[in-house]
């Protein structure tokens with residue numbers, strides 16, 4: 001499952017990132033907290049496929065579709 | 079081990095975005111760099127004095143590994159500053175409410191500083207927010223784990239600031255005693271270490287986020303959030319008019335009274351004419367607009383400090399993407415309503431180089447505060463002050479809003495067209511849109527108040543000398559030869575030459591002179607017209623400039639055309655210079671100058687044709 005598919009008010013565990021993501025970007029995502037095993041919570045969904053709002057490691061981020069589609073969730077644990 | 083050079087004296091402030099570096103910088107240096115509650119406020123290096131040392135405030139970043147080219151410039155600068163021989167102490171500023179995120183960068187910086195044998199101290203900022211939730215941090219243990227001294231402080235409430243100042247003095251005095259001495263400096267596990275440290279020393283974040291989410295449930299709601307956004311924008315632009323009007327009337331009355339006192343005292347003569355026309359007509363008619371600038375700054379300042387702007391950027395991301403812009407374009411656009419120059423600089427935080435360029439090129443269409451006097455004057459001429467729309471909104475206020483709106487719509491259209499023309503392949507150097515949403519906070523009153531006063535000061539300081547000079551020149555050229563009417567004056571003779579350019583817009587040479595002069599600074603328009611109408615006004619009464627223009631008879635079409643000309647035209651040399659600096663291309667800057675000038679002329683021409 002992709003992060004983008006996470007419905008509002010639901011939590012999940014971050015899994016791998018897509019191999020399509022460049023290494024540098026993947027590293028940055030990790031530095032921002034998108035690391036395997038971390039819990040992520042969807043705070044809001046915007047209308048018209050606008051950015052989603054998630055909280056992760058005590059920080060709230062807005063993420064657009066193109067990037068959150070490339071972050072996978074660990075379905076086994078969620 | 080290299081010996082620390084004793085001539086070095088720089089102290090660096092480094093930390094993640096929105097961790098309070100600039101506020102701390104201001105407290106330590108007594109300067110007033112911009113502080114606001116959203117990530118990416120500081121985009122340039124700022125320097126100030128701390129004791130005999132130089133304190134350097136750097137742009138915030140999440141990591142020392144850069145992604146995009148734009149980011150690389152900023153990050154390389156941070157890396158080079160740490161390595162620099164002149165650097166004596168590196169201060170890692172941590173946000174105590176977001177410990178894990180700030181430690182990732184903090185530990186990277188510490189490791190790099192260790193490599194270069196630099197002294198490191200940690201500032202655990204925003205401690206007031208943590209204490210509000212009764213969370214205690216064991217600083218002794220924390221310090222031991224970090225291998226560098228750490229002081230908890232609040233740059234806002236000033237707790238711990240004294241202790242930190244002492245530590246910083248000590249470290250700058252004897253940096254060799256403050257070198258990093260942690261056992262483990264394996265850079266690959268900074269992520270793991272910051273998580274562990276945050277778990278051990280940080281607070282339970284759910285409580286903080288609960289507050290924030292409650293407000294966001296409303297502010298980001300699909301229906302109410304959108305309405306709230308529109309309402310906030312409407313109030314912003316409306317209050318520039320409604321709140322400022324009584325204040326402006328007050329200033330106008332005061333200037334008028336002063337003028338008649340002085341001229342009565344001076345008696346009749348050329349000197350009196352000069353004081354009346356050039357000083358009170360020129361400079362005075364522009365001072366009236368200072369309250370509007372202050373109110374604009376106040377409201378933008380309130381929004382900046384509240385934490386709302388990041389939410390507005392998020393909500394705008396989708397609609398702005400349609401025009402080839404980013405949600406991050408929103409904040410530069412908004413601050414462009416005060417002044418285009420810092421706004422163009424602020425566009426550095428936009429994730430994609432192409433979207434950044436589009437934003438920079440269209441920022442000049444935002445109605446900056448230099449245009450306020452022109453709008454206010456022409457609206458007062460064209461629309462009676464007591465007419466209401468739907469019996470509720472003052473029509474002058476609505477017209478004000480309309481002009482701002484027109485500028486924004488033009489910016490979106492221009493951006494859309496430029497995007498269609500320049501077929502860019504949205505390459506990989508684009509960062510995706512990821513934006514941290516800061517906690518909501520009550521505005522910090524003292525700096526806000528200073529910001530407002532400063533805006534008035536800057537406005538006067540920047541424009542008043544130019545307006546004064548132009549007014550004097552215009553007055554001299556327009557007054558002599560002595561006894562001649564304005565049309566037969568030296569200026570009148572020059573005016574005949576340029577009249578053909580402005581005739582298609584329905585404007586006579588006096589407006590032509592004022593428009594040309596306002597390429598020095600837009601506000602000059604009002605001052606120049608003030609002087610010109612002062613000279614030609616035979617009765618020498620000190621009635622307002624708007625009344626004089628009205629009595630002189632400016633047609634509706636020409637008036638509307640003129641005000642729309644001012645929305646679109648890029649009459650600001652400093653903006654062109656900034657565009658040149660930020661894009662690196664003089665061609666782009668002057669190209670956009672010519673393009674907006676031609677477009678403005680065309681629009682004014684059409685308005686004059688259609689409405690008359």
Ligand SMILES: Nc1nc2c(ncn2[C@@H]2O[C@H](COP(=O)(O)OP(=O)(O)OP(=O)(O)O)[C@@H](O)[C@H]2O)c(=O)[nH]1
Nearest residue numbers: 096097098099100101114118119120138204232233
């Ligand atoms: N409550 C509280 N607020 C603070 C403190 N320090 C800073 N702030 C607020 O935090 C926000 C960010 O402060 P800045 O100084 O602009 O942050 P910065 O680190 O310079 O941010 P960038 O320039 O974007 O990297 C502002 O709204 C400040 O008023 C503090 O100690 N306590």
Ligand SMILES: [Mg+2]
Nearest residue numbers: 099100119120
């Ligand atoms: Mg800053």
